[in-house]
Structure formats: structure tokens, C-alpha cells
Amino acid sequence: MMSRNAEALFWIGRYMERAENHARLIDVHYHLQTEDLQGLQLAGQEEKTETLCKWGRIVDALGSRAAYEQQYGAFTEQDVVHYVTLDRDNANSLVTCVNHARGNVRSMREKLPSELWDAINGFYLWLREKQSSDWGRESPHQFFGRIKEWTALFNGICQSVMPRENEWHFIECGRYLERTENTLRIMQSVRTNGTRNAEPPEEMEEIYPFLQAVLRSVSGYQAFRRYYADGVLPDAIVEFLVLNTVFPRSVHFALHELDAHLRGIDLQEKQMRVAHDRIIRQVGKLKAELACLEREDLTLDPDGKVTGNLLQAAQQLGVTFAHTFFRIGEATA
Template structure:
């Protein structure tokens, strides 16, 4: 089952989670745009300075695609950025490309996974590929991207309900939760960069962190924990460290650790490499367990988020070197 099949399963999990993240990034942008408009109405600056980054760069930067975007489009505009991140097949990380890659990988495994998974992802792809740029704005971007989140939730719900808890399941979930941790961190970093020069640690940053909460569907859950005791540090603490919130970085890494330990291997050499990955994941979870509220207060330069992002990238590389033969699946 390893090598080609393991890689395909891992990337099915990553690509479907990444598709959902694209929809959430759009939500982040619109929350921030609404806040920008509110500040203008309240007497804020009428326009950005000439050297200020365009607000649409928030999405492109979060995807790490600025160079590729600018080479293709040059300037930033709402229609171009929405098309590039959603429907542009020349962008390997656009939403339609992610769904297409996940579908292609699942096609090679149709005999190994329940048919309901194929039916769902195939229907999702067929629905999405027919969309045109004008469809993104026809009703509301919120409604369109909300539908994307519903499709990805349907896929996840069906996989939770029908897949046997065997290696195939655990590889998909490893990909999902590694991607989820990295995506949450990228959202924090992108919105933090959009805040003023002092980053999170200033009074004006609160609306930006509120946008982070809404982007991960965590606003109501946050209020249950903190009520009216809101602060910048509490918001970051919740998204990174809360052990019960399913989109927190803490929850994602601990769940990843659990799925890694459930993968069963017979080959001794491969099992040794597998144990190394478990130790690396364990180091990250130990770091998260040791972080406290005070650490968020003093982290003025975002070093904690940067460290965790590097850990995600290292784990992705280590996972590939252990289980995959590069090029045997669409990754």
C-alpha cells in the first residue's frame, strides 16, 4: 500500500483541506475589507499610501504565490485575484486545481476506498469546473465560498462515516491535519502582516484577529471560553493552543500524532523511519504543550508562528522521504 498509494492518500487529505482553506481565506479578506470600509466611514485615511501593499495581496501572500501571480497578471484587482485563487487552472494551488488533483489521486484508488468518496469528490469537481468568473460575484462571494466549504465538509463527513480505520484512513487524515495546522498558521501570519507595523500587539489589531476567528469558524467558541475578556493575546492563544477547538494548531498536531501512531508497518527499516516522524511530531506537540498565555504576550515579532510553520514544512518533507517515491502521485 505504501509509496504510490500512500502518497495519493496523503495528498487527497491535503488537497481537500487546502480547498477549504482557500474559501476561508476569501472570508478573511472580506471581513478585513468590511473593517477597512468601517474605518473610512469613521474618519480614517481616505486612501492608502502609494507604497502600501494592495489589500488584495493578503490572499496571494497567504498562498505564497506573489511572484507567480504578478508574472501572470501584473497588478492586483478583485476579479483577477478571485479568478487566480479559485478557477485558474494554470495556478497549481487554485481551488479548482486542488480539487482536480485530489480527484485524480482518488481515481487511482477507487478499488481501495468506499465508492461514496469518489461520488462526492467527482460531483464537487464537475460542479466547480463549470463555474465562470462572473459566477463568483453573481450573488455574493460569501455564498459561493460558503458552498465550497459545504462540499469539503460533505467529503470529510462521508470519509468519517464510511472508511475503515486502517492505513488508508490514517494517511488521508495525516495529510488533512498537517495541512490544517499549516493553513491556520498561514492565516494568522497573513492577517498579522495586514495589521499595523506593531503586528498583533496594538489596539488596532483586534479587528484583524477577530477576522482570524471568523475565518476558522471559531468566533462563537472563543466567546464561550473568554466571554467579554477579549485581548489580542487571548485570540492568538485560542487559535494556536486551545486543545478542544478542532481547527487550532494544538488540536491539529495532536490529532496528527494520533494518526501517525495508528499506521501499521511490517518492514523494519520503514518502521524505523516511521518512528522518527512520530518523534518529530512529538517534539512539536511538546512545544505546544509548554506554551502559555505569557508567551503570546511577549511574542511581538511572530516567532512562534514562524517556528511552527517551519515545523509543518519539515514534517511534510520528512513524510515524503519516508513513505513516497516522488512523482508517483499528483502532489
């Protein structure tokens, strides 16, 4: 497979996973902020301002604080929502991700099912007509719900009609590497937003809505309750989203899927196979480090160094993937 084709397929998976993550994250947080403001109707202006500034958590979870502050400055609801969804100057906004994914699918139309093009093209044509002023005329929940439906349609077509050949494996590699990074960024937000093992009842009452939102932002609230019942604590959430073996958005699950799809790639050139084996070993090393983690390692990590190191390792995997399969300098972040 030519390197530019591998790159296009890999980034189709990453972009669509990123778009879904953005939609779910901001939808959940939007309603969390709405509840906060309703509870602060009689509060002072200082407390209201503090609540609005919590929109910065969204930007932190996406790893875009520096770029956002350079462009917008303060973290307001209107600016953050526009930046994450419809800002074409933001290389990682929802509309930009969908546009790039569409371009990559178009370049690969001869090798991909036509249904994939129909889905991504319809998604983009619908999304490009949206304006920031639409928030006042329609429910944000309906808008982000529609985004999730479009991405689910695209992913469902991938799963149901694509032959299990290199094209499918490259898309899935992109999807699961992106998912690993997204989940770890959310884990970092758990550690950096005042949620470190709040044990007194009054403190737990304060942060409970945020912890619930963290779980809902990965569609993991109900699954978490099956394992931990009412034990909605920061350390339990980190353990669940890092170490759980069966939840599809845990780091453990995503890394094992990434490893399986990497091994499914069939390469003919000997030089490529050598590089391919190298990245498989790198993923295996990260899996081994994860397997050695105990709950205590996460519990005794109040500053999030463990999850931070895992995030750096996942990001390095992306760099290695580019050097292994793409033409250097062509990979698109």
C-alpha cells in the same frame, strides 16, 4: 501499502483541507473588504486604494505572494479571487486542488468507498463550470458556502464509512498536517498586518474587524468568545489558535490528531517501521516544544518568530513524510 498509494491518500486529505481553507478564508475576507469599502464611500481615492490592497493579506495567508506578484502584479479583488479559486495555472488554486484530489481518488477507487468518488466527482463537475464573470450574477457568499458544503460532505463520508485502516489514517495525516500549516500562516498574518497589541481604544476600533475576520476564517469566533469574552486582542487570538486543546483548528489539536493517525498506520516491512518511528519522534518533538510554550512566549513575540518557527517545523514534517512513505520526487505539493 505501495508508496504511490500512500502518497495519493495523503494528498487527498491535504487537497480537500486546502480547498476548504481557501473558501473560508476568502469568503470572510471578501465581506470584510466589502464593509471597508462601504465605510469609505466618502473617503479619498488614496484610502480606497489602500483598502483594496488589503487583498494581499489573502495571498500572504496562503504563502503565495511571490508567485502571485509574478503573474498579476497588483492586488485587486478580481485578480486575487480568480487566482485563489479558478486559476488553473495556480498549483494551489481551489479548482486545481479539487482536480488533483479527484484524480487521486479515481486512482484509488478499488480501495476507497464509492461514495467518496461520487462526492469528489460531483464537486469537481460543479466547480469546473464556474467562471470569473459569475461573481456579478451570484452572491460570493453563496458560492463559497457551497464550496464548504461540498468539502464537508466529502469529509463526513470519510468519517462515517471508511474502515479505520491505513487508507483512512493516511488521509487524516494529510488533513491535519495541512490544517496545522494553514492555521500557522493565519497566525503570521496577525503579526504582520499591523495588529501587534493595539491597546489604545482608537487603534483597537481600527483593527477589530480584521481580528474578528481572522477568527471567522477558521470558524473560531464563537468558540473564542466562550474563553475570552470581549478580549479580542491579537495575543489572545494567537494563544487560542496555537495552544487551545479542544478547538479542532488549533495547532495543538491538529498536531495531536496527526500524531494519533501516524501511530495508527500499520506497516509490515522492518525498514519502513524504522522510518515510521523516526517521523513519530519528530512529531513528538514538535508536540513537546508546543507543550512548553506559555502565553508570555507568544505575548513577547511581536515579530511572530515563535509561530514562524512552528510553521517551518510543520513544513519540514511534510518533507519527512514524503521521504518516509513516498517515492522520492513523486510527492505533489
